[in-house]
Amino acid sequence: MIMLIYAAIAIAFLILVIGLLQKPEALNPGDTFGEEGYAPRIGNGRWLDLSERIFDPSDSRWLQEELAFPKLAKELMVGRKRLAVQWLEALQASFDDLVRTPDFAPIETSESNAASGWRMLWLTVRFKLLVSYALLVVRLFGPYHRLIPSFSWVPFSSASERSFRRAALAVGRTSH
Amino acid sequence: MHGVRGACPSLVGFMQNVGMVISLFAFALVGIVLARGVVGKCFTLFPLFYSYMIYVFCGSTIMYLVYWLDPQVYRTAFWLYYLVSILVEFTVLVEISDQIFRRFPAIRNLGRAITVVISAIFGVFYVLPALLWSPGMATALLGFALRASVTKAVVLAALLVATRHYGSELGRNVAGLMLGFSIYLGINTANLAAARLFGRVLYGDIYWIMTPVGYTLCLLVWTIALWERSSVPNVGEMSPVVGGSSDAVALELTRFNSELSKLLHK
Numbered sequence: 001m002i003m004l005i006y007a008a009i010a011i012a013f014l015i016l017v018i019g020l021l022q023k024p025e026a027l028n029p030g031d032t033f034g035e036e037g038y039a040p041r042i043g044n045g046r047w048l049d050l051s052e053r054i055f056d057p058s059d060s061r062w063l064q065e066e067l068a069f070p071k072l073a074k075e076l077m078v079g080r081k082r083l084a085v086q087w088l089e090a091l092q093a094s095f096d097d098l099v100r101t102p103d104f105a106p107i108e109t110s111e112s113n114a115a116s117g118w119r120m121l122w123l124t125v126r127f128k129l130l131v132s133y134a135l136l137v138v139r140l141f142g143p144y145h146r147l148i149p150s151f152s153w154v155p156f157s158s159a160s161e162r163s164f165r166r167a168a169l170a171v172g173r174t175s176h
Numbered sequence: 177m178h179g180v181r182g183a184c185p186s187l188v189g190f191m192q193n194v195g196m197v198i199s200l201f202a203f204a205l206v207g208i209v210l211a212r213g214v215v216g217k218c219f220t221l222f223p224l225f226y227s228y229m230i231y232v233f234c235g236s237t238i239m240y241l242v243y244w245l246d247p248q249v250y251r252t253a254f255w256l257y258y259l260v261s262i263l264v265e266f267t268v269l270v271e272i273s274d275q276i277f278r279r280f281p282a283i284r285n286l287g288r289a290i291t292v293v294i295s296a297i298f299g300v301f302y303v304l305p306a307l308l309w310s311p312g313m314a315t316a317l318l319g320f321a322l323r324a325s326v327t328k329a330v331v332l333a334a335l336l337v338a339t340r341h342y343g344s345e346l347g348r349n350v351a352g353l354m355l356g357f358s359i360y361l362g363i364n365t366a367n368l369a370a371a372r373l374f375g376r377v378l379y380g381d382i383y384w385i386m387t388p389v390g391y392t393l394c395l396l397v398w399t400i401a402l403w404e405r406s407s408v409p410n411v412g413e414m415s416p417v418v419g420g421s422s423d424a425v426a427l428e429l430t431r432f433n434s435e436l437s438k439l440l441h442k
Binding site: 005006007009010011013014016017018051055091095096098099100101102103113114116117118119120121123124126127130131134 | 279280281282283284285286289322326329332333336342343344354355358359361362363365366368369370421422425426428429430432433436437439440
């Protein structure tokens, strides 16, 4: 039985290698988005403003609480959820384009270069983890849910926060 | 290394001769790969890989000398060399992992990170237990070699998937290194599993033939792939925002992270 498992592993591995060694299709930046002229880039201020509006719950609250249209508010939230997912996916695609940017300058193997390489890798991994987490939260709970959970319900945390603030205030007073 | 595996003194007759011929052919291929490395000036491009090839060449030469001069010592020397070689083979993986994202500053170290993380996890939870809790010495050695091969295969598969995900074109040299090594690992995994299952009596002779056959095939692919230095593959268009400089990419990565952090803290 164990022999069969390992033989299957070996065969599957060889098939995978041959399949993956096929020439990949060239990816061009912006291929992910069909609409021309829509370039989701971090330097694009309008695109960042869009995120402010997508993730802002005030429209939905206004519809639900002041105009008393809970159904409309719910529909708005569903639409905003879709937009939020698209926005985050666009951000991720734009980031992937950045990651795929080649550097043709001769590679120097100094210690500082190695350190900067690891730092860049950390930034890449960190972004990927955060964006995946954000996508998960938006998909599960909608765009108006806090992405970083609040610990205000923990009595210990609020008490310790208050005492921390008091101590900070005291330090501030004595220093002036 | 594996060139001399077929020359184990326990073999007799026809099988021993076949094993010896294959091993000598593999040894010749190692010499050719090294010679082409000198002619094609590939040494500087793949320093770890050629260090490994020099190790194999010198190791095989010493093993042949021991075999002819003192057959009594050969068995001990062989197993020692075999165990060290299992570990030294990881340098090929490190070389491959260093090469695949070489031109992408943001993920230049991704390959090495994948290799180190997978090897460490598998080493602690999968490979070491085979050495520590196997009933006998032979079972422990076979188990160690088998699990180390599976670990290398997993690393190589993960590297290939990452390469595919980022659309990195490998070029003839690196693709050849990967293909050759994966052929060797595939054959070796099946071979070691069979050896463990059927035991020395049933599978012993075939084992000593199959091991050099797998390694010879791998060396053939490496010889063809590294015959000459391939040009830098086309790695796609440059991003209009950053223009490809490492510093600009680092700055953009920081901006992406800070924007996302801001969003998460709202």
